[in-house]
Amino acid sequence: MAVRRKLIKERVPTPERPAEERIHDFKEVNLGYTFELAVKEAERCLQCPVNYAPCIKGCPVHINIPGFIGKLVEYRDDPDKAVKEALQVIWACNSLPATTGRVCPQEDQCEMNCVMGRVGDKINIGKLERFVADYAREKGIDEELLFEMVPKIEKKGQKVAIIGAGPAGLTAAGELAKLGYDVTIYEALHEPGGVLIYGIPEFRLPKSIVQSEIEKLKKLGVKILTDHIVGRTVTIEELLQEYDAVFIGSGAGTPRLINAPGINLNGIYTANEFLTRVNLMKAYKFPEYDTPVKVGKKVIVIGAGNTAMDAARSARRFGAEVIIAYRRGPEDVSARVEEVHHAKEEGVKFEFFLNPVEFIGDENGNVKAVKFEKMKALDERDKRGKRKIVGTGEYVTIEADTVIIAIGKHPNRLIINTPGLKVERGRIVVDENLMTSIPGVFAGGDAIRGEATVILAMGDGRRAAKAIHEYLTKKREGQNA
Amino acid sequence: MPYKILDKKELAPKHVMYKIEAPHVARKVQPGQFVIVRAFPNGERIPLTPVMWDREDGWIVLITFVRGKTTMRMANELKPGDPILNVAGPLGNPAPIEKFGRVLAVGLSAGIVEVFPIAKALQEAGNDVTTLHVAPAPMAILKDEFRENVSRHIFEGFEIQEGWRTKEIVAEIARRGAEKVKELLSEENFDFVLTVGPAGAQKAVFNVVKEFGIPMHADLHPIMVDGTGMCGACRVMVGGEVKFACIDGPGFDAYKVDWDELIHRVGFYTDLERKALEEYLKSLRGE
Numbered sequence: 176m177a178v179r180r181k182l183i184k185e186r187v188p189t190p191e192r193p194a195e196e197r198i199h200d201f202k203e204v205n206l207g208y209t210f211e212l213a214v215k216e217a218e219r220c221l222q223c224p225v226n227y228a229p230c231i232k233g234c235p236v237h238i239n240i241p242g243f244i245g246k247l248v249e250y251r252d253d254p255d256k257a258v259k260e261a262l263q264v265i266w267a268c269n270s271l272p273a274t275t276g277r278v279c280p281q282e283d284q285c286e287m288n289c290v291m292g293r294v295g296d297k298i299n300i301g302k303l304e305r306f307v308a309d310y311a312r313e314k315g316i317d318e319e320l321l322f323e324m325v326p327k328i329e330k331k332g333q334k335v336a337i338i339g340a341g342p343a344g345l346t347a348a349g350e351l352a353k354l355g356y357d358v359t360i361y362e363a364l365h366e367p368g369g370v371l372i373y374g375i376p377e378f379r380l381p382k383s384i385v386q387s388e389i390e391k392l393k394k395l396g397v398k399i400l401t402d403h404i405v406g407r408t409v410t411i412e413e414l415l416q417e418y419d420a421v422f423i424g425s426g427a428g429t430p431r432l433i434n435a436p437g438i439n440l441n442g443i444y445t446a447n448e449f450l451t452r453v454n455l456m457k458a459y460k461f462p463e464y465d466t467p468v469k470v471g472k473k474v475i476v477i478g479a480g481n482t483a484m485d486a487a488r489s490a491r492r493f494g495a496e497v498i499i500a501y502r503r504g505p506e507d508v509s510a511r512v513e514e515v516h517h518a519k520e521e522g523v524k525f526e527f528f529l530n531p532v533e534f535i536g537d538e539n540g541n542v543k544a545v546k547f548e549k550m551k552a553l554d555e556r557d558k559r560g561k562r563k564i565v566g567t568g569e570y571v572t573i574e575a576d577t578v579i580i581a582i583g584k585h586p587n588r589l590i591i592n593t594p595g596l597k598v599e600r601g602r603i604v605v606d607e608n609l610m611t612s613i614p615g616v617f618a619g620g621d622a623i624r625g626e627a628t629v630i631l632a633m634g635d636g637r638r639a640a641k642a643i644h645e646y647l648t649k650k651r652e653g654q655n656a
Numbered sequence: 657m658p659y660k661i662l663d664k665k666e667l668a669p670k671h672v673m674y675k676i677e678a679p680h681v682a683r684k685v686q687p688g689q690f691v692i693v694r695a696f697p698n699g700e701r702i703p704l705t706p707v708m709w710d711r712e713d714g715w716i717v718l719i720t721f722v723r724g725k726t727t728m729r730m731a732n733e734l735k736p737g738d739p740i741l742n743v744a745g746p747l748g749n750p751a752p753i754e755k756f757g758r759v760l761a762v763g764l765s766a767g768i769v770e771v772f773p774i775a776k777a778l779q780e781a782g783n784d785v786t787t788l789h790v791a792p793a794p795m796a797i798l799k800d801e802f803r804e805n806v807s808r809h810i811f812e813g814f815e816i817q818e819g820w821r822t823k824e825i826v827a828e829i830a831r832r833g834a835e836k837v838k839e840l841l842s843e844e845n846f847d848f849v850l851t852v853g854p855a856g857a858q859k860a861v862f863n864v865v866k867e868f869g870i871p872m873h874a875d876l877h878p879i880m881v882d883g884t885g886m887c888g889a890c891r892v893m894v895g896g897e898v899k900f901a902c903i904d905g906p907g908f909d910a911y912k913v914d915w916d917e918l919i920h921r922v923g924f925y926t927d928l929e930r931k932a933l934e935e936y937l938k939s940l941r942g943e
């Protein structure tokens with residue numbers, strides 16, 4: 176691009192609802208750009224050449240970021256066309272931009288590398304991505320694009336089963352359907368979406384958005400069987416008799432607990448249980464919705480990842496005082512910067528270097544306090560680059576009538592117990608093509624990585640789809656030969 | 657994916673039977689396993705037990721004991737021909753169906769419906785099975801079915817006194833259950849005991865069985881949400897370790913269960929459950 180632009184150092188902010196308003200409901204916090212604001216932000220992008228653009232390198236699925244941002248500026252006089260062109264660029268690498276635009280840790284990925292950071296604010300890539308997806312959905316532009324796509328699909332006559340309707344499974348399903356395979360997703364819960372539906376709260380990712388992404392998959396011909404638990408309702412062995420290939424995207428759903436006395440006291444939730452009650456089952460609307468949840472006046476959330484932030488901010492919305500207690504220091508908080516910032520704005524308090532050693536109950540078996548050992552950090556770092564911590568032998572006890580444990584998760588046990596499936600430390604082992612130890616069975620997402628991110632799960636889904644396509648093409652040719 | 661209700665019947669006061677088209681469950685289900693049902697768009701997910709099934713015709717039978725809002729809504733609002741929104745499963749591990757010898761299978765209150773498929777399978781596996789059902793007198797269900805399928809079926813019924821609440825009823829089930837089991841174990845030799853029912857009553861029976869030192873299997877009913885090992889709501893302490901009843905159970909060695917903790921945990925939502933039920937009853941009365 177030859178035109179030289181004037182550098183605009185400051186980011187165009189996205190409107191957000193004020194904290195004092197939003198802690199009373201579950202409606203979305205960030206309101207996103209309008210077209211005018213999006214164009215203003217897009218204009219700031221330097222349009223680095225695609226083979227150089229550092230933002231693209233930072234994106235786990237390598238979206239052509241200057242490419243899609245450029246379209247917004249190029250067709251600024253025709254918003255519909257601008258968005259349609261931009262969406263096409265994004266879709267080449269990412270089929271769930273409304274989701275990733277909201278939940279990706281952009282500050283550690285694309286935005287971390289943005290050259291604008293040397294002179295001013297980095298480009299707000301995440302919010303631009305979100306804008307394109309939202310505008311396209313609201314105007315039906317995404318549907319239009321799909322309609323243009325569907326008739327061109329050439330049926331392959333082979334069937335693929337996908338286990339789990341989280342981001343990994345949904346992405347694999349979409350890609351394979353576009354390649355002409357007959358795809359069926361087996362999902363354990365009553366609603367597809369994985370963590371996007373049962374874990375991440377409405378105020379961060381409205382469920383209607385996830386649902387509309389899933390409707391699009393259905394339009395591509397993907398079939399979804401909810402209430403089907405692989406390992407119980409049907410086994411992988413049985414799937415292999417009916418399908419030509421299988422993809423496992425079953426996530427890391429099993430909550431880790433703390434091995435400390437009192438862990439089963441009433442009022443101690445795993446983050447998964449708490450968030451599932453609140454999000455999937457809509458307990459914040461109890462008794463209009465039948466599923467209850469109990470949130471006390473004083474809540475302690477243990478952990479400091481995205482899950483902990485989501486649990487803490489949800490608990491705030493029930494009117495509780497909330498403390499996040501983390502055994503490491505502030506520099507090791509793994510949650511997205513935006514979520515930590517929102518949590519603080521919403522009045523969540525943070526306590527560092529506290530490791531829970533005992534849950535103390537009252538005479539009715541309800542939790543009333545947590546005893547922590549105070550920790551301190553050493554200069555040494557562990558494999559993940561976090562500072563090592565040791566106990567100090569000093570203890571504090573903090574009162575709480577609800578405790579939410581958000582210290583991580585293991586892959587679902589029903590799947591990893593499949594005979595012949597190689598598993599290491601609870602994770603499914605795959606080769607460079609994401610194929611497991613069982614021929615024709617592929618896997619990706621949290622099931623192979625442990626807890627990771629939405630975009631990595633989607634990247635795996637896409638990579639696996641490509642590998643499955645190659646595998647099935649060979650199989651087809653073998654049969655025809 | 658809705659599942660059609662093929663038939664619905666009231667078997668006794670508060671005991672409703674549903675025959676439901678659910679081929680994916682019928683194909684696979686084993687005695688001791690359960691399903692998670694969500695009947696309404698704003699409804700809860702609740703665990704229920706397939707009592708009978710037909711693998712070829714693809715149906716299962718569920719029997720609910722009407723106790724709170726969900727089971728009452730199902731009884732009031734579902735008709736034959738209607739769909740049930742979700743029937744997920746089968747879930748949980750099958751009960752141990754081995755050759756034990758003489759087996760005493762105890763259904764405390766509505767627990768009897770879950771005893772049925774297990775007792776039948778144990779009898780078919782060559783055991784001599786006695787089933788005992790302890791419940792308020794009008795609730796003698798499945799008598800004929802048991803008599804056709806096990807060696808002996810005993811119904812231990814009792815009259816409910818004026819003003820008794822759930823708590824008193826469960827206490828009476830516990831008392832009667834423990835007494836009758838003691839009588840049976842004192843007079844005859846049994847090699848294996850199995851119970852299903854309210855945790856308090858199971859504990860009372862266990863305390864008797866323990867005195868006789870007979871192996872005992874207990875199917876537990878902690879609160880569940882997903883039933884697939886994802887939420888941890890159903891955790892119980894077994895042998896000093898945290899187990900998830902939905903994927904490690906629901907049946908466990910009764911000698912290893914921390915009964916008091918289980919009793920506490922099932923009571924956690926009692927106040928909210930009561931509130932939900934009261935609001936529902938109010939809405940029925942048009943208030």
Ligand SMILES: Cc1cc2nc3c(=O)[nH]c(=O)nc-3n(C[C@H](O)[C@H](O)[C@H](O)COP(=O)(O)OP(=O)(O)OC[C@H]3O[C@@H](n4cnc5c(N)ncnc54)[C@H](O)[C@@H]3O)c2cc1C
Pocket residue numbers: 278279280338339340341342343344361362363364367368369370371374375403404405406424425426427428450481482483485511587589590619620621622626627628629630632
């Ligand atoms: C509360 C929370 C907040 C998060 N926030 C963020 C964030 O802001 N940004 C980010 O990038 N990442 C975030 N993550 C992580 C991210 O959500 C996961 O990395 C991602 O969802 C993994 O995708 P997946 O498809 O591998 O698995 P999942 O999303 O876990 O989906 C797995 C699906 O498989 C189903 N399933 C499991 N077992 C079976 C079975 N046996 N048979 C059939 N179906 C089965 C499950 O029901 C589920 O629907 C968060 C996670 C949590 C829990």
Ligand SMILES: Cc1cc2nc3c(=O)[nH]c(=O)nc-3n(C[C@H](O)[C@H](O)[C@H](O)COP(=O)(O)OP(=O)(O)OC[C@H]3O[C@@H](n4cnc5c(N)ncnc54)[C@H](O)[C@@H]3O)c2cc1C
Pocket residue numbers: 690702703704705706719720721722723724725726727728765766769770822825826853854876877878879880906926929930
């Ligand atoms: C593995 C498993 C299998 C199950 N199978 C069955 C089944 O086949 N049939 C069935 O009916 N239930 C079964 N249950 C129990 C059933 O899932 C729950 O009772 C269900 O949550 C009821 O929902 P509700 O909203 O109607 O009642 P809730 O609102 O949940 O409240 C139940 C209320 O009834 C009271 N109550 C509980 N048990 C008894 C009792 N035995 N007698 C009197 N009062 C009681 C409690 O104090 C509570 O207040 C099973 C549970 C598990 C875990």
Ligand code: SF4
Pocket residue numbers: 219220221222223228229230231240241288289290291298300
């Ligand atoms: S690095 Fe920043 S300025 Fe360069 S193309 Fe990417 S977003 Fe634009």
Ligand code: FES
Pocket residue numbers: 879880881882883884885886887888889890891900901902903
């Ligand atoms: S019911 Fe959720 S883990 Fe068992």
